[in-house]
Each structure stands twice: as structure tokens, then as C-alpha cells.
Amino acid sequence: QKEVEQNSGPLSVPEGAIASLNCTYSDRVSQSFFWYRQYSGKSPELIMSIYSNGDKEDGRFTAQLNKASQYVSLLIRDSQPSDSATYLCAVTSGGYQKVTFGTGTKLQVIP
Amino acid sequence: DADVTQTPRNRITKTGKRIMLECSQTKGHDRMYWYRQDPGLGLRLIYYSFDVKDINKGEISDGYSVSRQAQAKFSLSLESAIPNQTALYFCATTPKGGPRNTQYFGPGTRLTVL
Numbered sequence: 634q635k636e637v638e639q640n641s642g643p644l645s646v647p648e649g650a651i652a653s654l655n656c657t658y659s660d661r662v663s664q665s666f667f668w669y670r671q672y673s674g675k676s677p678e679l680i681m682s683i684y685s686n687g688d689k690e691d692g693r694f695t696a697q698l699n700k701a702s703q704y705v706s707l708l709i710r711d712s713q714p715s716d717s718a719t720y721l722c723a724v725t726s727g728g729y730q731k732v733t734f735g736t737g738t739k740l741q742v743i744p
Numbered sequence: 745d746a747d748v749t750q751t752p753r754n755r756i757t758k759t760g761k762r763i764m765l766e767c768s769q770t771k772g773h774d775r776m777y778w779y780r781q782d783p784g785l786g787l788r789l790i791y792y793s794f795d796v797k798d799i800n801k802g803e804i805s806d807g808y809s810v811s812r813q814a815q816a817k818f819s820l821s822l823e824s825a826i827p828n829q830t831a832l833y834f835c836a837t838t839p840k841g842g843p844r845n846t847q848y849f850g851p852g853t854r855l856t857v858l
Contacts, residue, residue, distance in 0.1 A: 641784070667846065667847075674832075674852075674854075675851070675852070676834055676849035676850060676851050676852050677787070677834075677847075677849050678849070679846045679847075682846065721786070721787070723847075732777075732789075732847060734786050734787040734788075735786060736784060736785060736786035737786060
């Protein structure tokens with residue numbers, strides 16, 4: 634079992650719709666959870682972080698964390714073609730700040 | 745100017761050659777990391793360093809070595825490059841502290857080993 638799992642996609646949504654990206658993790662003591670966006674050939678950039686159960690909203694983005702189910706998700710409202718990218722889920726655990734990345738979900742927003 | 749820079753940005757080399765990839769940062773962060781990214785495999789950690797005197801192996805360190813010349817500089821070497829080391833390589837930094845710190849990535853180096 635991979636430590637951090639994501640559906641590779643592609644996930645296709647029409648412009649203006651809500652895109653829902655999901656991630657599960659195996660380490661129950663994981664402490665911090667991140668979503669990075671990566672455009673093709675570019676470096677990952679942080680878009681959301683979440684540390685406690687529940688929802689965290691930032692503009693069109695909402696991160697949701699459920700530690701009991703070991704599940705974290707990212708919702709993108711009013712999806713735009715510029716949101717088309719690969720979204721990486723990352724999980725931090727351990728005192729030495731080990732970060733494990735998922736393989737990413739490719740999102741395509743269709744105009 | 746970019747906070748995390750990598751040189752070169754692209755490199756094509758031949759099997760058996762020694763290659764060095766360099767990373768510099770102006771963020772003042774203590775912790776630096778080297779990752780490689782392959783299609784379908786995501787980002788995998790090669791080496792990380794929490795300060796100048798601290799070097800640690802990641803999950804795929806075989807065939808690689810690193811040097812932390814200063815707080816701001818962290819170099820990755822391939823002593824004898826092989827084709828399966830063809831990948832996109834990223835350097836990242838994070839400030840010293842607990843698990844909430846974000847990783848800041850450089851622009852990446854695309855390495856091709858023929």
C-alpha cells in the first residue's frame with residue numbers, strides 16, 4: 634500500500650463546475666497535510682495546507698481533512714481553465730518532518 | 745529574483761559521466777531537500793539536510809551523493825550517470841521548525857542521460 638494515494642486521473646470538469654480531488658494516507662500519526670499545484674514542466678507550488686479535522690477555505694479552494702478516515706480532499710469551486718494542472722497531495726509526519734507526496738491527480742477544466 | 749534557484753535548468757549527458765546539479769536559496773531556510781520526479785511515480789526524496797553538518801539519505805539515495813557547502817547551497821552529484829536517472833530534479837527548502845512548514849521548490853533541472 635502506498636503511503637499517500639491519489640487517483641491519477643485525468644479528472645475532467647466543465648468550466649464553472651466544482652472539481653473534487655481526493656487523497657488517502659496510511660500513517661495514522663500524520664500531522665500536516667498540503668495540496669500543491671504543478672503545471673506541466675514546472676515546480677510544485679503550495680495552494681492549501683490543513684492541520685486539523687474539518688474544512689479550511691481560501692478563495693475558491695476548500696481543503697477537507699478527516700483524520701479518522703485518513704482522508705484529505707481539495708474542492709475547487711468555479712473551476713477555470715487555468716486550474717488545469719496536476720494536484721499533489723503531501724503529508725508530513727514524524728519529528729524529522731518527513732514529507733511524503735502522492736503521485737498527483739491531473740485536472741482538466743474544459744472551457 | 746527567485747528565492748530558490750537551480751543550475752543547470754536542462755542537461756543532456758552520456759552514461760558514465762559525472763554530473764553535478766546545484767541549488768541555491770536566499771530564503772534563509774535551514775532545511776534543504778533533493779527530489780526526483782518521474783511520470784507516474786510522483787516526487788521521491790533523494791537526500792535531505794537539516795543544516796550544514798547534517799546530511800540524510802532519502803528513499804532513493806543509491807547512485808547519488810550530496811554536499812551542503814553552506815546554509816544556502818546544496819548540491820546533488822551523480823558520480824556515474826545511468827539512463828534510468830533521466831528525470832526532473834527539484835530542490836526544495838523549508839524553515840527549521842515543526843511539521844507545519846511548507847516546502848518551497850526551485851524551478852527544476854531536467855536531466856537526460858543517454
